[in-house]
Each structure stands twice: as structure tokens, then as C-alpha cells.
Amino acid sequence: MSRVHNFAAGPAALPESVLRQAQEEMLDWHGVGASIVELSHRGPEFIQVATEAEADLRRLLSIPDNYAVLFLGGGATTVQALLPLNFAAPGQAADYVLSGHWGKTAIKQARPYVAAHVAATSEADGFRTIPAREGWQLSKDAAYVHITANETIHGVEFRDTPDVGDVPLFADFSSSIASEPIDVSRYGVIYAGAQKNLGPVGVTVVIIRRDLLERAGQPRADILDYRSHVKGESMLNTPPSWNWYLLGLTVKWMLAEGGVDEFARRSARKSGLLYDVIDNSGGFYRNEVDKAVRSRMNVPFFLHDDALDKPFLKEAAEVGLISLKGHRALGGMRASIYNAMPEAGVQALADFMRDFQRRHG
Amino acid sequence: MSRVHNFAAGPAALPESVLRQAQEEMLDWHGVGASIVELSHRGPEFIQVATEAEADLRRLLSIPDNYAVLFLGGGATTVQALLPLNFAAPGQAADYVLSGHWGKTAIKQARPYVAAHVAATSEADGFRTIPAREGWQLSKDAAYVHITANETIHGVEFRDTPDVGDVPLFADFSSSIASEPIDVSRYGVIYAGAQKNLGPVGVTVVIIRRDLLERAGQPRADILDYRSHVKGESMLNTPPSWNWYLLGLTVKWMLAEGGVDEFARRSARKSGLLYDVIDNSGGFYRNEVDKAVRSRMNVPFFLHDDALDKPFLKEAAEVGLISLKGHRALGGMRASIYNAMPEAGVQALADFMRDFQRRHG
Incomplete structure (x- = not known):
């Protein structure tokens, strides 16, 4: 077997040592005689495993004690629907700053429940910038302000945490969490x-600031209620335990790496x-994002002639570089280079x- | 390494051959040079993997073409909230037949959205029976009738599909799906x-009968809408792909076994x-469920003296029989013996x- 370099945007490459440990433990976790995927989540x-993963993640991200941490199934898109259900009154305003595709998803999921308001958007320039803070049109009495910290498709990222005053800042950190130090205390909710x-x-x-759990939110089933999930310590129902375990191994690896x-x-x-390669290619490769907010996680680029796309992907795969095709919304190429991607x-x-x-220039 | 016999109620034992295959493929799926857990769900x-899993599951369960099949995160409890949101008008009646703990969970999740009505319950006798069909008090114009095919904690199961006329029958089959032939066409929704x-x-x-997707349901986010999940072929957002893959391997194993x-x-x-052991123990072991509806999947039992519970669990573990402790709601012991548990x-x-x-009698 020879491992390739996998630039997929997510699901994405995992550290090889993590996969090896999961492989070794697959039939017998720590001498128990069964796999962790077979064992009761309440045993x-x-x-x-769950307790260590939370403690390690708190250490990795310096999460203060007044924040709850949940490990749930359903994906970030489900969170985007639950944010207004849990933290906004019916019809209350909520501000969304759109800097790419996933910000639009967030507002789409919220619309049935709040007066979702686009406080700022860089759509007019093809999401190649982050809307400058001074131009944001924030609502009076908004339940929260929502941003997407890093846009996986468009390859733009916030370089610092915007100041939104006393209104809680909610942020989708799916593609840049743990990629640099952040001050969690400046956010109301961080999810990934x-x-x-x-x-x-x-x-x-x-990751939820605990005082926000006192908000009544809107009528909802218990399983859609973050208060219940926090009280149940992410085990209100059977959690995705194997995935939680593998997350725990990955977080331990990140701590060990520094x-x-x-x-x-x-x-x-x-x-x-x-x-550097792109900018010094004389236009053979092109990245159109404002250099000040280029993503360090997802590098989208275009070849000067899209007839070269297929040969590029084919030849890359031949030398063990896979999953470089850009998102269908944008075309071109994209290299996702998360923490597990080695230099x-x-x-x-x-x-x-x-x-x-x-060879092709 | 020596594998034990694991009687956990879920997460539960998997076939050893499935775990071995997952282990072998953990770092390199079919020569791709990456794990399936690392590869794009759209690649x-x-x-x-996804297409084969669905085709195999359709074959295993004889699912007719007019049923959609979804593979989602969030657990069965999330389904219990989404059933009324998707298939009932606000405030419409929905009938629930309670034969144990999980039926109560189902009605709890539904209550914010429908006039959830207990059509029948065996709670008065400690959920040791299944309410006889002739006693069910069905509502006029109910959106659906909901049953729990097998109750994991109380160890009772429906022996056949109840006739509820033209009202769609929704069933939680989490703990007995694929344990015997069922006629899917007699159900509106089956979930597990x-x-x-x-x-x-x-x-x-x-598993959803497609005509039910024409129901308007209630205002809801796209990610809570089964019409969108069906249209997106379970990839409206990133699905739990590794889990789906392991499900596929397990279904292939079930087909190969017969x-x-x-x-x-x-x-x-x-x-x-x-x-047999319980019934012939002269009261040393006790199962209180009506023999006609005893579960074939979950065998709860009590020792005649609960001071023996700890020695029983300890000695069982010493000979490689684990996870026999009963659910905290009931106490005593429970042996869950799903398809992957060998004879x-x-x-x-x-x-x-x-x-x-x-030794202790």
C-alpha cells in the first residue's frame, strides 16, 4: 500500500498515525475484547474516551469553563437550523454576514425561524473579499450576528474576530477550527x-456560552434543544461514538504536535x-481572492486555460496528489490543506x- | 487479543469479518491510497459504496421501488421529531401505541408539533404485553399511527403488522430491522x-413511502425536510460516510449469511x-414478559435475589460475556442478541x- 496526498475539502485527510491506531484497535479496544464501535456509549x-476527548479539545482550543461543548451527529447544517430555534424568539432579527457559499446555507436554514437579515455581503464581487466591518448594517435587538470564519469553497477567511458589541457572535468554524489560536470568549457559539x-x-x-442557554428560543422537540443536549452531556440519544473516538485521537495528535x-x-x-506558485506563474495559475483574506485552509485556483483542467487532475493523480478538483459551484481546482496535511x-x-x-505553459 | 461475546443493546456487536475488513481497509480503501473516512462523499x-449499500439494503429487506431510503445522522430520536414536522399538519392528530420506553420517547419528541394521542398503552402492566389491536382507540383523521416494533428495554415485540386501514403506519424498527421478513408495503415509514x-x-x-412526501407538513428548515434529503440522495449535507460504509459491509454480510x-x-x-434457561430455572431467573410477545432481540431477566447481580456480572465478564447489565430504567440483566451475535x-x-x-442457587 502506498498512501497518497489527499487534498479533499471534507471528508479530508486524517493523520496517518491516527488511522494506524484506529486500525490496531479496531477489533479490540485496550484489551476489552471488543471494538469501541461496539461498546455502549454509557459504559x-x-x-x-468521551471525557478525554472533551478535556483535550478544551485544552487545544483554550475553551473557558463557562462554555459547554457538545459532540453531536447531524452536521453543521443542522446546527444552522438549531441556532435560531434555540437562541432567537420567533420573528426576532438575526444578522448574517455573507462571505461565501456556506454563509448562504446558514441563512437559508435560519429563515423559517427568524427575521434573517443580510448585514453585509461580498457576493457582488464573487465572494473574493470579506465585507469590511465598518460597512455592516447590524439590526437593532438582533438575537445574534452570524459569520463563516473560513469559506471552504471561495477560499476567504476572517483574519480576526469582528467586534459586534454586546450581541453574541455565532461562527461556523468548520474549516478553520484549531488552525490558529482564537479567543473563544469573544464568541457566543462556535460550531464545526x-x-x-x-x-x-x-x-x-x-461550543456554547452557557448563559445563552437561558434564552427560551422557540417551541421545539427535546432532541432539537441544546439545553437538553448539554444536560445529557451529548448523550440525550446515542451519539456517533466511533466518530467521537476518532476525533479524540486526532485532538491528542494535534496537542502532541504542538x-x-x-x-x-x-x-x-x-x-x-x-x-507563491500561483502568484509567480505569470497568469498560468490564478487565485482571485483579496490577498489580505486568502484562506490558509482552502486554496482555490484556476488554470489559464480550462482545457488543461483534465490533464492537470490526471497527471496529479498519477504522482499521488488526489482530490484537487474544485467545487462544482466554482469550477477550477482547490487544494484543501488542513492540519492533517503534511508540509x-x-x-x-x-x-x-x-x-x-x-510542460504545458 | 481474544474477542469476547458482547451483549450490549446498542452500540452492539458487529460481525468479526466486517470489523476485519474495515481494519484491513483503514489506511487504503481498494488501492486508492486513502481511507474511505478521508474521501469526499461526492467522489x-x-x-x-453508498449506491451498493442502498441496493443491498433494498434486497435484504425487499424494499419496493415506491419507497425512498435515507442514510442520515442524528439518530432515531431525531426522526421521531421529524415525523410530525414532515407528515402532519400543525395540530393534526397522530396516534401512538405505547409498548415500552421508546414509544414514550417517540411521543415526547412529537408533542410540540401534533395532537399526539395515546391510542393504546401497556404501561399499566409494566409494558409486559403489546396492547391488543381490538382495544386501540384510533383518532379520526390521524396523520399516522406510530408503533415501536421491538422495545429494547422492556423486551416486547410486535409479532405481526397491525392493520390500521388507510392511515399510514410508522414504525421504529431500530432493534429488530432485518431480524425477520417484513412486508414493507404495509408501512408508511420504517426507521432504525x-x-x-x-x-x-x-x-x-x-424508509419512506414516496407518496407521503407530497404532504406539506409544517414550516421547517431545509435540513429538517425529508423531501430535500430524498432529492439530495442523503447528501443534502455531508453524510456520516464511514458509518454508511460500515453499514454497507454489514448488510453484505447479512445477505451472504442467508x-x-x-x-x-x-x-x-x-x-x-x-x-428456556430462564423458564426452567425454578424462579432463579425471571422474565416477566407475556410469552406471546417476548422479544427475540433483547432478553431482559432478573435474578431472584438482586444481591446476586454483581457476582453474576463479574463472573460473566471473567468468562468473556460482557455488557449484560440491564437498562437503568428497569434494573436486572439484559442480553441483546442481534444478528451479529453468533449462536x-x-x-x-x-x-x-x-x-x-x-453454584449460587
Whole structure:
């Protein structure tokens, strides 16, 4: 077997050592004689796994004690529907800042429940920028302000946390959580599907400032109620336990590698390698995002002639560089380079890009 | 490593051959050079896995073409909230037949959205029977009638499909799906968390008669709308792809073993072994369920003296029989013996129970 470098946007590459550990433990977790995927979520073995994963994630992200941390199924899109149901009164205003595709998804899911208001959008310029804070039109008495910290498809990211005063800031961090230090205390809710930067597909992390749980929200089933999930410690119903376990292994790996400070340094170097190739290609490769807000996680780019797209993907795959096709909404190419992508993988892609240009330029 | 016999109620034992295949493929799925947990859910590799899993499940359960099949995260409890949201008008009546703990959960999740009506309940006799069909008080113009085909905690099951006329029958089959042949066409919706009889934790199967999707239901977010999930082929958002993959391997195993007819024969023999020990123990072991509706999947039992509970669990674990503690709602013991539990495991438990009685009786 030879492992490739996988640039998928999510589900995405996992650290090889994490996969090896999961492989070794697949039939017998720690001598119990059964796999962790077979064991009761309420038994001492899984409780240990779950407790450690939460403690490790709190350490990795420096999550203050006045925040609850949930590990749930359903994906980030489900969170986007539950945010207004849990934290807004029926018909209350909620502000959305749109900087790409996923911000639009967030507002779409919220619309049945709140007066969802576009406070700012960079759609007119093809989501190549982040709307400047001073232009945001915030509502009076909004339940929250929602942003997408990093846009996976459009490749733009917030470089710092916007100040929205006393209104809680809610942020979709699916594709950049744990990629650099952030001050959690400046957010009301942070959520992330794990399948990009935190580990495996099938589990979503929701970090909620506890005082927000006192909001009445809207009539809803118990299983759609974050108060109940917090009270039930993410086990209101059977959680995606294997996925939670694999997330835990990935978080341990991130801590052992040096934590978010180290990943911030690596991400700067990794994304820099690719943007350098693109910017120095004389137009052979093109990234159209405002350089000040280019994503360090997702590098979308176009070849100067889209007839070269197919050869590019084919030749890349031949040298073990896969999943480089851009999202269908945008076309072109995209390299997703989350924490688990080694620098050697990104270097290999940069080298390939230069070589491809030499041969096809 | 020595594998034990794991009687957990869910997450539960998986076939060893399935775990071995997942182990072998963990770092490299079919020579791709990456794990299936790392690959895009929209790539050709996972689309193949997903398509095969659906086709195999349709074959295993003989699901007619006029039924849609979904593979989603969120668990069966989420389905219980989405049923009224999708298939009942606001405030419309919906009938619930309660034969145990999970029927009560189903009605609890539905109550915010419908006039949920207890059409029949066996709660007065401790959920030791199934309410006889002739006593059901069905509502006029109900959106649906809901039953729990097998109650995991109380150990009772429907022996046949009740006739509810033209009103669609919705059934929670989490703990008995694929354990015997059923006529899917007699149901409007069948749903099941996979972690008992279909495979791994973290994925839920929902089987929906397509004409029901024409019902308007109630205002709801797109991600809570089964019409959208059907249209998106369970990929409206990122699905729990690894769990779906492991479900697919388990379904292939069930087909190879002989399908639902064979598992019906095995389940009759396996449960028979345990009920025989209990019934012939002279009161040392006790199962209080009406013999006509005893579950073939979950065998709850009590020792005549609960001071023996701890020694029973300890000695059982010493001979490799684990997860026999009953649900906290009921106490006592419970042996869950789903399709993946080999007959040798049940025989070992029956032998241990007789031996334990000899030594402690």
C-alpha cells in the first residue's frame, strides 16, 4: 500500500498515525475484547474516551469553563437550523454576514425561524473579499450576528474576530477550527463539522456560552434543544461514538504536535507555498481572492486555460496528489490543506504545479 | 487479543469479518491510497459504496421501488421529531401505541408539533404485553399511527403488522430491522438507528413511502425536510460516510449469511436458548414478559435475589460475556442478541447461566 496526498475539502485527510491506531484497535479496544464501535456509549470505556476527548479539545482550543461543548451527529447544517430555534424568539432579527457559499446555507436554514437579515455581503464581487466591518448594517435587538470564519469553497477567511458589541457572535468554524489560536470568549457559539480540521466525518462540535442557554428560543422537540443536549452531556440519544473516538485521537495528535500555535505556523508556510506558485506563474495559475483574506485552509485556483483542467487532475493523480478538483459551484481546482496535511504533501503539490506549467505553459 | 461475546443493546456487536475488513481497509480503501473516512462523499469511490449499500439494503429487506431510503445522522430520536414536522399538519392528530420506553420517547419528541394521542398503552402492566389491536382507540383523521416494533428495554415485540386501514403506519424498527421478513408495503415509514441490528452507530436508516412526501407538513428548515434529503440522495449535507460504509459491509454480510429468513431462524433458536434457561430455572431467573410477545432481540431477566447481580456480572465478564447489565430504567440483566451475535455466544451465556445457578442457587 502506498498512501497518497489527499487534498479533499471534507471528508479530508486524517493523520496517518491516527488511522494506524484506529486500525490496531479496531477489533479490540485496550484489551476489552471488543471494538469501541461496539461498546455502549454509557459504559466506562466509552465514557473515558468521551471525557478525554472533551478535556483535550478544551485544552487545544483554550475553551473557558463557562462554555459547554457538545459532540453531536447531524452536521453543521443542522446546527444552522438549531441556532435560531434555540437562541432567537420567533420573528426576532438575526444578522448574517455573507462571505461565501456556506454563509448562504446558514441563512437559508435560519429563515423559517427568524427575521434573517443580510448585514453585509461580498457576493457582488464573487465572494473574493470579506465585507469590511465598518460597512455592516447590524439590526437593532438582533438575537445574534452570524459569520463563516473560513469559506471552504471561495477560499476567504476572517483574519480576526469582528467586534459586534454586546450581541453574541455565532461562527461556523468548520474549516478553520484549531488552525490558529482564537479567543473563544469573544464568541457566543462556535460550531464545526469535524470532517475538515478536527478529525472524522459524522460528528459535529458545538461550543456554547452557557448563559445563552437561558434564552427560551422557540417551541421545539427535546432532541432539537441544546439545553437538553448539554444536560445529557451529548448523550440525550446515542451519539456517533466511533466518530467521537476518532476525533479524540486526532485532538491528542494535534496537542502532541504542538497545538494551535504550531498549526498556525505550519498553515502559514503551507498556504504560502501554494500562493507563491500561483502568484509567480505569470497568469498560468490564478487565485482571485483579496490577498489580505486568502484562506490558509482552502486554496482555490484556476488554470489559464480550462482545457488543461483534465490533464492537470490526471497527471496529479498519477504522482499521488488526489482530490484537487474544485467545487462544482466554482469550477477550477482547490487544494484543501488542513492540519492533517503534511508540509511534504503541499511541497509535492507546489513542485508538481511548477513542473506542470513547464510542460504545458 | 481474544474477542469476547458482547451483549450490549446498542452500540452492539458487529460481525468479526466486517470489523476485519474495515481494519484491513483503514489506511487504503481498494488501492486508492486513502481511507474511505478521508474521501469526499461526492467522489466516485464513496458514491460506489453508498449506491451498493442502498441496493443491498433494498434486497435484504425487499424494499419496493415506491419507497425512498435515507442514510442520515442524528439518530432515531431525531426522526421521531421529524415525523410530525414532515407528515402532519400543525395540530393534526397522530396516534401512538405505547409498548415500552421508546414509544414514550417517540411521543415526547412529537408533542410540540401534533395532537399526539395515546391510542393504546401497556404501561399499566409494566409494558409486559403489546396492547391488543381490538382495544386501540384510533383518532379520526390521524396523520399516522406510530408503533415501536421491538422495545429494547422492556423486551416486547410486535409479532405481526397491525392493520390500521388507510392511515399510514410508522414504525421504529431500530432493534429488530432485518431480524425477520417484513412486508414493507404495509408501512408508511420504517426507521432504525443502525447501531443494533444493521451495523455501526452514527447512521440512521429512514424508509419512506414516496407518496407521503407530497404532504406539506409544517414550516421547517431545509435540513429538517425529508423531501430535500430524498432529492439530495442523503447528501443534502455531508453524510456520516464511514458509518454508511460500515453499514454497507454489514448488510453484505447479512445477505451472504442467508438474509432475513436465515436470521429469523437463528433469532428463534438464540432467544429460545435463553428463555428456556430462564423458564426452567425454578424462579432463579425471571422474565416477566407475556410469552406471546417476548422479544427475540433483547432478553431482559432478573435474578431472584438482586444481591446476586454483581457476582453474576463479574463472573460473566471473567468468562468473556460482557455488557449484560440491564437498562437503568428497569434494573436486572439484559442480553441483546442481534444478528451479529453468533449462536455460540448465546450458547455460552446459557451454559454460564445454568452453571451460575448451580453454584449460587
